[in-house]
Amino acid sequence: MTNQTYIVARATTASKAALVIMVSCVVVLLLVPLTGDRGSMRLIVEICYFLALAQMWNLLAGYAGLLSVGQQAFSGFGGYMLFAFVVYGGLSPLISLPLAGILAGIVSLPVAILMFRLSGPYFAIGTWVTAEVFKLVFFEIPLGGGSGMSLPIQAIRDISPTTEGRELIIYLTALAIAVGSVALVYSMLRSRFGLALTAVRDNERASASVGIDSFRLKLGVFVTVAAFTGMVGALIFLQKLRISPGSAFDVMEWSAGIIFIVVIGGIGRIEGPFVGVAVYFLLRETTANYGAWYMILLGLLAIVIMLFARQGLWGFLAERYRLTVFPIERRVRTVEPVEKAKPSNGISDTAISNLSLPPF
């Protein structure tokens, strides 16, 4: 009989340190409004919604294997629903935000059932076409048509009577949505749901042989991501105060940009979108004055990374230096002696004593 007992560990020293740093960053971000720097606040709001959209796309493509090029359908739809609730329903913009997300989730259900009949590149093209259909529909329906619509002054004042107050509320909401998106993805992936999702991504056929219903799982991810994306879309156009089909369903901004962020940062890793967003905004802020060079640089960088670090920047670093900020992996560790150690997830003495079979 062996004296060994085992624990299943999740956190690492690096991840614990990273958690402290992350919490500190959030605290610092909460203090930014005190500086009164409205330019920085607007930039941080933008970073927050790009991060949230990237986390959602990463969950969809990096974990569920659903390579959608049409998420702008749900961000645009969410934006429009916010305007509809406010203009025609008379609701407060802040209440309309989650409602827009819920509606986007509901609308995504039939879209998913239709799209799940396609796979691989056909799925990607199918989602893009769906987003274009959404755009065409919003050109036709009476929500401003092709020229779009603006939020009424009264609705803007409902958020706060002053511009500073409104910007503060939008800033805090954006921060909450960004933190919420990371918390949602992290908690999902650490749960049994995460085990199933990773198994389906790695080998769908084998996942079915161990009792995983991959269709239901992917449907759940698709709808959750669509709902969250819809809510982020509502926030984006609440900040912009104006919406039109062209801007709401822009494939370059809301799909290509997000895909760039995730691929550059590291697809299939929660840390990837953080790195991707940092690179994206760093490049944008430093090269935006050089016109087309900005886009050329972004494209070149994407090509170089896809050629030499296919796991993205974070994937490259994580594999080289064994870094993990958001540990979702379960690692088995030995604990001795058995008499004193009785961890919550440890194997019992009884189980150990049964291990008499020789390994083959």
Added chain:
Amino acid sequence: MGAPPILELCQLDKAFGKIVIAEGIDLSVSQGEGLGIIGPNGAGKSTLFNLIAGDDRPNSGDILFDGRSINDMKPYQRSRLGIGRSYQIPQPFGKMTVFENVLTAAVFGSGTTVAEAEDRCIEILHRTGLMGEVNKPAGRLTLLQRKRLELARSLATRPRLLLLDEIAGGLTEVETQALINTIRDLRETGVTLIWIEHIVHALIATVDRLIVLNGGRIICDGKPREVIQSPEVRRIYLGVEPE
């Protein structure tokens, strides 16, 4: 009176285009029985497993599990009913660790909580000789280790009917004996076993009954030693012409 059947195949037909893989297969397996399947390559052995586990659908015929038709059930539903399987070509969850592979099977195949399943997974990994690789990504295992993982993962689902597809290939004699002991211990727990294997002596040591498949048909069915001695089996499967 013998044990009731856990699995019944009734006039099962399967063809891919003009290639017939299973033709009029009738087979009944009793609860707790150990059945071995041998046959030349391309005889339809793995396809038979695919039909039972739901990876392939039959062209005609019926599959009954516990007396109830499972023809329309998806593979994940059959797994939850208690049909566990391994694959001839291992199908690991490549980026997950060995432990997570087995844990996933334990949680979703047997419907237990993660905390409950963790203890049992460690036990299974010890039993299958994979404890040394417990934290390694499954995609980095050797072929032999992947086969062990196939067995470990299928055991983790707590199957009532276990389908093993050529898991002894590549094992040394000592390892094969250890595998035989593991399978015997497993059978003592009441698990029904169907084992496709080319290592005939491993089958003879563990199963109650042996069938021979050739060209999608069962050509012999009986006690293992009697089947192996059959002139037709020796001619078709072992290439030995009767004297």
